[in-house]
Amino acid sequence: MLEAVFDKIDQNAQLYTTWLQELCRQPSVAAQNRGMAETAALVARLLEAVGARAERVPTAGFPVVYGELQQGAPGARTLAFYNHYDVQPEDPLEAWDSPPFAAEIRGGHLYARGAADNKGNLAARLAAVHAYRQVGALPVNLKFIVEGEEEIGSPNIAAFAAAHPDKVRADGCVWEFGYKNPDGQLQVSLGVKGMCYVELRVRGANTDLHSANAAVVENPAWRLVWALATLKGTDERVLIEGFYDRVLPPSAEEVALLDEMAYNEAETLEQLGLGSFLGGRTGRDLKEALVFGPTCTICGLSAGYSGPGTKTVLPATASAKLDFRLVPDQDPHEVLAALRRHLDARGFGDIEVTPYSLEHPAKTDLGAPLIETVLAQARRVYGREATVNRLSPGTGPMYPLCQAQGVPAVSFGVGHAGSNNHAPNENIALQDFIDGIKMVAAVIHGFGAA
Amino acid sequence: MLEAVFDKIDQNAQLYTTWLQELCRQPSVAAQNRGMAETAALVARLLEAVGARAERVPTAGFPVVYGELQQGAPGARTLAFYNHYDVQPEDPLEAWDSPPFAAEIRGGHLYARGAADNKGNLAARLAAVHAYRQVGALPVNLKFIVEGEEEIGSPNIAAFAAAHPDKVRADGCVWEFGYKNPDGQLQVSLGVKGMCYVELRVRGANTDLHSANAAVVENPAWRLVWALATLKGTDERVLIEGFYDRVLPPSAEEVALLDEMAYNEAETLEQLGLGSFLGGRTGRDLKEALVFGPTCTICGLSAGYSGPGTKTVLPATASAKLDFRLVPDQDPHEVLAALRRHLDARGFGDIEVTPYSLEHPAKTDLGAPLIETVLAQARRVYGREATVNRLSPGTGPMYPLCQAQGVPAVSFGVGHAGSNNHAPNENIALQDFIDGIKMVAAVIHGFGAA
Incomplete structure (x- = not known):
């Protein structure tokens, strides 16, 4: 069945790229209150387009767009997706090669503020559900928590979680972000700073x-x-x-993960135009600084x-x-x-x-079943092992939404090592976008089957 | 005769205010190359309006507008005026109560970028010559050196002085700036940092x-x-x-001047919204820091x-x-x-x-005749002693234009303690402007008679 879903995704690639462009062309700078209501409405519309019941849940700030799709068989697991529809400010404008909200496609990449962080992932998850349902019934129940204040520090998400325990309850949560490392391996993150x-x-x-x-x-x-x-x-x-x-110093198990983590030092330095990393760090020291x-x-x-x-x-x-x-x-x-x-x-x-x-920082318990599912499906979709990032150098409200609720969270997505999050010329590769849709479909499939 | 000139200045007050507004309404931001040619042309036109021969002398940057009025009797002294037609950038724009180039008059003050630094003084000097000549013949020969790069550090004025020794030669130079202190006393400066x-x-x-x-x-x-x-x-x-x-530590004579210098600490602190001066300085320590x-x-x-x-x-x-x-x-x-x-x-x-x-910093020799003239005429025009500032905390090209040429320079002008030079709401009092015109006329008179 999953192969049929993959075929459907390939057939619908143009449609899903259109969704992505539509999301990226809608500015949504929370820090400057630009385009927030319009973007929330667009997200709700896309949620409904994939068959979810969507609502905009008010908060003290910008609303959370919440979606629910309760179609799993009795006893089916519930999988939640956490994403955000706000983006970072786009300045310095003069450093962009195309306007930040033009979502221009050049050389197989789509360039836009928010392409990698976080609209590419949101679009990929919506697309996966859409394709899956065109082929057959979902094996899990789904929840979408799409907030509008991640880039300003999620000041109201803890209150959202406290007020709506039914909306955050889940057997696992696919977190908002993810990238390939410079070697092209998918990175799977199990925590955030x-x-x-x-x-x-x-x-x-x-x-x-x-x-x-x-x-x-x-x-x-x-x-x-x-x-x-x-x-x-x-x-x-x-x-x-x-x-x-x-x-906390890293545990033995965490140190082992660190040693498996790929990081192409030479290529990263060349991309950034730097002669060395901070303090001359290399190898494991470098990775330990980045992760811990x-x-x-x-x-x-x-x-x-x-x-x-x-x-x-x-x-x-x-x-x-x-x-x-x-x-x-x-x-x-x-x-x-x-x-x-x-x-x-x-x-x-x-x-x-x-x-x-x-x-707060947050870490997922290494024994969570969702971790095993994600790593196995990554092998299937990408044809190679994913790398595990114990603690992403990025941040987000994983603590109130997941750790404090006992929900294991695992993060992966459609970005790459040169995606320029929060910086000019933010971009994703369209092939990574399509592969990323398949990865989400595979995780839905695997988490439902396990 | 000088009383007749003063009467003429009072009669022409409206005309001279119009000149001032015309100058202030013409932006001339050297740092951003805005309006420089237009302002140089306007200055040349005003020089000709008061009877001077005017030329724009090219430099590697913006031209020096040079004016000459050779009408003194044989053997008459030559008095030079150094001014500048460029102004500081006007930002932050939102902090101005009226647009910086509107030259709006409110409550007896004219508000504009450049009102005090330096267009008010330029206008006052032009007006003094105009009024004087309406009454009788000038007792001195005059030179006007009006540069366009003072606010960007006068990078080409030393080369100008070297290339045109005939244009900078003089028996004394009235320097570009000047203010009343918080007590309302005219400050006369005899050097610059x-x-x-x-x-x-x-x-x-x-x-x-x-x-x-x-x-x-x-x-x-x-x-x-x-x-x-x-x-x-x-x-x-x-x-x-x-x-x-x-x-160089201040000499005994300079220390004496410091003790005579008025500085209203309480009023200045209140104007600036501060509880104390830097390092808690007061009295002579404060003045010594400011001057030396x-x-x-x-x-x-x-x-x-x-x-x-x-x-x-x-x-x-x-x-x-x-x-x-x-x-x-x-x-x-x-x-x-x-x-x-x-x-x-x-x-x-x-x-x-x-x-x-x-x-370079510069200091005028304390024995220069122009100093005596200026102090005596200040007594006459303002009815009280001027204070002497040995070394202005401001700066300017006094070294290449005057000290290196053996020309004594003395600075006084139409500003006041709240003129906000280089800052939003720069302004001068119109009464100070009219008094300042009379002061220039009196110095011309006194320097010619001595």
């Missing part, structure tokens, strides 16, 4: 001033620089007291004049956006509190800290 | 990346922060080796995402704009070289340093 995203703001005089005043008026940009420099040393070690206290290392990243710096040429200005204000990616069992609320104490203790009590996103 | 304006740029990967990569890819924003933090300590001391070596202290100022910081909300991005590049204001006898070229050595020695050899403006 957490996140503490904050903005630091320093205020000086109530107006920008001629920089001649710098001899006597405090410069918030200097205070920001000095404060930031206390947060992380040039050896990359975070200097906030207690930051590493809850970090918490980070503290300056995502943005802003103060005064940054246009062409010169402006001799003493800025009135300076700000930095920082993300801390956390690993089990770090707690984002604890990190936020420790950051505040750190600044206060060093004379930076005046620096405002605004939290934007506080997400 | 120098400038070394640079941009630091750090490059990482060849594209912005998802910040999940921060565990293994170097972040240029962190490197920028760490490098900047090595340049100046939290005690405000510049840590570049040799930075202070050439700083070199500075290192972050004028701009830029990296990654600085829009609303969050973007979890690892920036490809990070940059800072820095200005060093220098005091006699610091040398901007030496500071630039020392900065490069400093960065190299601390492992920041990869950081690009782009110099934008390198200007």
